[in-house]
Amino acid sequence: MNREEIKQYLPHREPMLLVDExxxxxxxxxxxxxxxxxxxxxxxxHFPGEPVVPGVILCEIMAQSCAxxxxxxxIGKLTFYTGIxxxxxxxxxxxxxxxxxxxxxxxxRANIYICSAKLSVGGKMCVRGELSFAxxxxxxxxxxxx
Numbered sequence: 333m334n335r336e337e338i339k340q341y342l343p344h345r346e347p348m349l350l351v352d353e354x355x356x357x358x359x360x361x362x363x364x365x366x367x368x369x370x371x372x373x374x375x376x377x378h379f380p381g382e383p384v385v386p387g388v389i390l391c392e393i394m395a396q397s398c399a400x401x402x403x404x405x406x407i408g409k410l411t412f413y414t415g416i417x418x419x420x421x422x423x424x425x426x427x428x429x430x431x432x433x434x435x436x437x438x439x440x441r442a443n444i445y446i447c448s449a450k451l452s453v454g455g456k457m458c459v460r461g462e463l464s465f466a467x468x469x470x471x472x473x474x475x476x477x478x
Contacts, residue, residue: 350392364396391463418462425453432453445467
């Protein structure tokens with residue numbers, strides 16, 4: 333999937349759409365990429381003269397990458413974090429890097445999804461963790477009852 337196809341499933345839009353491409357392999361492992369251009373808003377002050385992608389943004393990239401694992405359930409829903417667990421940061425991500433994420437769905441019960449994800453650059457692990465989500469109805473376009 334390219335960015336336009338991803339937008340059919342994710343409600344995120346620029347500047348918060350942080351996945352450029354996604355695929356799902358035969359083992360149900362999601363693979364995604366994001367190219368850090370250096371122009372991202374979050375690099376402007378983190379840190380001047382030594383830009384590094386913030387850890388919370390790396391977690392968001394992993395979370396958006398997990399969406400492909402639940403894409404059939406995403407239509408008409410919004411995804412909200414319910415937890416971020418066992419996150420470990422190993423290496424920094426900088427402008428010019430291409431981030432690669434591998435994600436797997438570990439648990440699915442009702443509207444709760446728990447995924448494992450690892451984010452790397454050039455085969456070098458940068459962050460890994462478990463992310464959990466609740467899928468809730470998307471009520472943004474509903475009219476109030478009068």
